[in-house]
Amino acid sequence: MTAEYASFAGRSVLVKVPATSANLGPGFDTLGIALSLYDELVVTARADPGVSVHVTGVGAGEVPTDETNLVVRAIAFAFEQLGQPLPGLTLSATNVIPHGRGLGSSAAAIVSGIMAAKGLLDGVVEVDSSTLLRLATELEGHPDNVAPALFGGLTIAWTTKDGPAHKRLLVHRGVSPVVFVPETTLSTKLARSLQPASVPHEDATFNVSRSALLVAALIQSPELLLAATEDRLHQSYRASAMPETDTLIRMLRDAGLAAVVSGAGPSLLVLGSDPAQRLFAADLVGEHSVTTWRALMLAVDLKGATVVPHPVETPLL
Numbered sequence: 147m148t149a150e151y152a153s154f155a156g157r158s159v160l161v162k163v164p165a166t167s168a169n170l171g172p173g174f175d176t177l178g179i180a181l182s183l184y185d186e187l188v189v190t191a192r193a194d195p196g197v198s199v200h201v202t203g204v205g206a207g208e209v210p211t212d213e214t215n216l217v218v219r220a221i222a223f224a225f226e227q228l229g230q231p232l233p234g235l236t237l238s239a240t241n242v243i244p245h246g247r248g249l250g251s252s253a254a255a256i257v258s259g260i261m262a263a264k265g266l267l268d269g270v271v272e273v274d275s276s277t278l279l280r281l282a283t284e285l286e287g288h289p290d291n292v293a294p295a296l297f298g299g300l301t302i303a304w305t306t307k308d309g310p311a312h313k314r315l316l317v318h319r320g321v322s323p324v325v326f327v328p329e330t331t332l333s334t335k336l337a338r339s340l341q342p343a344s345v346p347h348e349d350a351t352f353n354v355s356r357s358a359l360l361v362a363a364l365i366q367s368p369e370l371l372l373a374a375t376e377d378r379l380h381q382s383y384r385a386s387a388m389p390e391t392d393t394l395i396r397m398l399r400d401a402g403l404a405a406v407v408s409g410a411g412p413s414l415l416v417l418g419s420d421p422a423q424r425l426f427a428a429d430l431v432g433e434h435s436v437t438t439w440r441a442l443m444l445a446v447d448l449k450g451a452t453v454v455p456h457p458v459e460t461p462l463l
Contacts, residue, residue, distance in 0.1 A: 154233040158190040159265030160456040163257045164298065164447040165243045166250035167325065167415045168290040170364075171375035171406040172356035178250075178294040178301050179364075180447035181323060185241045185254050187217065188456050189262040192234035204241040204251075216252065220259020221266075224281050228263070228271045246331030248409030253291035256282050257451050261296075265453035276309070283310040291409065298450030300364050315361070317446045320368045322418035325408055325442045326431050332388055332412045349378035368419035371404035375417065381407050388412035390436060397434055403427050 165183040199211035282292035289303035289310040360374040385392035398405035408415040416427040
């Protein structure tokens with residue numbers, strides 16, 4: 147065992163990270179919410195160099211199992227930024243968050259890695275919330291998904307000259323999310339490429355008003371969710387890439403339900419003002435959808451990402 151690995155080898159942590167839905171209609175690149183659907187990860191530091199990755203569930207047989215794995219890259223990035231030598235790693239990931247469907251799977255992977263690094267470095271380097279957000283944002287590119295994944299609840303995220311910042315808010319207990327997940331995927335890069343470089347002043351003003359209203363609706367007045375989730379900045383421009391999502395959202399909104407694209411799509415999110423609206427939405431989607439959509443009746447996650455010590459079951463050689 148080399149001296150630089152001595153303080154880490156044998157440490158093992160369990161990380162749990164929620165799915166997220168960003169934008170929520172008008173809050174483009176700013177608002178995000180954590181949902182009660184979780185990826186779990188066990189990371190163990192080894193004395194010998196190298197990486198071993200085992201994935202079960204979503205992405206098994208598809209995601210990389212070497213140093214190019216996004217979780218591994220996030221761990222390595224965090225260790226580097228915190229000035230610590232990277233030990234050998236054994237990772238065991240149990241994934242349930244759908245990939246490429248607008249539920250923050252890449253943010254969850256990044257946050258899993260950052261939190262694993264935090265846990266492995268406990269007592270060696272103290273990592274505060276602002277550092278966690280900075281590291282995750284640097285990897286993800288924007289904070290709207292990583293903020294709720296890290297901190298839970300409803301988050302407002304923004305960028306300052308000193309880096310990303312966030313405000314976490316508690317969501318009204320009457321808000322009842324349901325996510326409809328299709329079998330098809332959509333690249334976030336493709337979705338972003340469909341947006342124009344500028345929008346009319348009237349549309350920008352419209353979204354400012356709806357974003358402000360949406361915060362009030364989510365924390366205090368769920369009965370305003372339908373009006374508060376109107377959007378003119380991004381959803382209509384992306385509609386051509388996910389026509390059935392767009393059709394279902396229009397149908398649900400015509401029925402009085404606060405339906406929006408979840409993140410970059412193609413999943414759609416309905417923010418019910420009470421649990422009965424979720425069942426109504428599921429009936430409507432089942433009746434009007436052309437392809438198969440999986441309904442996930444979820445709660446708002448209140449904790450965000452967690453990391454705890456994990457017992458090592460077998461001695462490390």
